[in-house]
Amino acid sequence: MSGDQNRETIVWPEVLPQHVAIVMDGNGRWAQARSLPRHAGHREGVQSARVVTEACGRLGIKALTLFAFSSENWQRPASEVSLLMELFLRALQRETSRLVRNNIRLRLIGDRSRFSQRLQDEIAAAEELTAGNTGLQLTVAASYGGRWDLTQATAAIAREVQAGRLTPEEITPECINRYLSTADLPDPDLLIRTGGERRISNFLLWQFAYTEFYFTDVLWPDFRAPELAQAFADYARRQRRLGRTAEQVERLQRA
Ligand code: FPP
Numbered sequence: 720m721s722g723d724q725n726r727e728t729i730v731w732p733e734v735l736p737q738h739v740a741i742v743m744d745g746n747g748r749w750a751q752a753r754s755l756p757r758h759a760g761h762r763e764g765v766q767s768a769r770v771v772t773e774a775c776g777r778l779g780i781k782a783l784t785l786f787a788f789s790s791e792n793w794q795r796p797a798s799e800v801s802l803l804m805e806l807f808l809r810a811l812q813r814e815t816s817r818l819v820r821n822n823i824r825l826r827l828i829g830d831r832s833r834f835s836q837r838l839q840d841e842i843a844a845a846e847e848l849t850a851g852n853t854g855l856q857l858t859v860a861a862s863y864g865g866r867w868d869l870t871q872a873t874a875a876i877a878r879e880v881q882a883g884r885l886t887p888e889e890i891t892p893e894c895i896n897r898y899l900s901t902a903d904l905p906d907p908d909l910l911i912r913t914g915g916e917r918r919i920s921n922f923l924l925w926q927f928a929y930t931e932f933y934f935t936d937v938l939w940p941d942f943r944a945p946e947l948a949q950a951f952a953d954y955a956r957r958q959r960r961l962g963r964t965a966e967q968v969e970r971l972q973r974a
Pocket of ligand 1: 743744745746747748749761762764765768785786787788792803806807810859914
């Protein structure tokens, strides 16, 4: 937890993203490098998730979305999947009271019907317990895929049209947003991916339209507050044009 110990000396930039999304990659390699089983890396990854979540909460960031388990991750060996499920269950049981204390609201996005009933119940309980929290909105994407999300949104829209409650002309980008599982979140300003790969792996496909991407070779279990500060410093140096010209943006910033 070196990152957390050093946090008093960390300089955070003034410009911070409002919504941060993270692909937490590299747990397995972190463990392999230490001749440990993969689940040791996942366990250490949970510590990073806690440090990063609490840092975002303290900084007043509005939303953090963590990619914990993709639709494709179900294809991993059954033993790893069941260890991960056990880890999620225990993390929920252990961490929910900390979330409440830190005024963090937790929600899960993804196809939760694939989880055991016990895990589904634990998720629902954690969501309910934290529902009134007004600080950081923590979204855990689990059994999640961007294509799954777009598919379920499309099917829901089709049902509305079929029932005569929506016309095709009313299907605008804003309308599609309302049917995605991230409906009440702003689009992410910054995506961080640890672990050295430079791809989005079916994460928030629609929502990333104007997101800034930050890739780092640091493995997720090593990603703590100093590494987060570095990602935010990089973000603060970027100019977000959202389709405008650089001159237009500079004029808007001066106004
Ligand atoms: C990537 O490492 C991580 C995962 C597949 C998911 C597990 C994430 C955690 C346990 C972090 C904790 C999150 C929460 C919200 C409790 P990998 O196995 O793909 O690593 P590798 O690429 O090195 O094999």
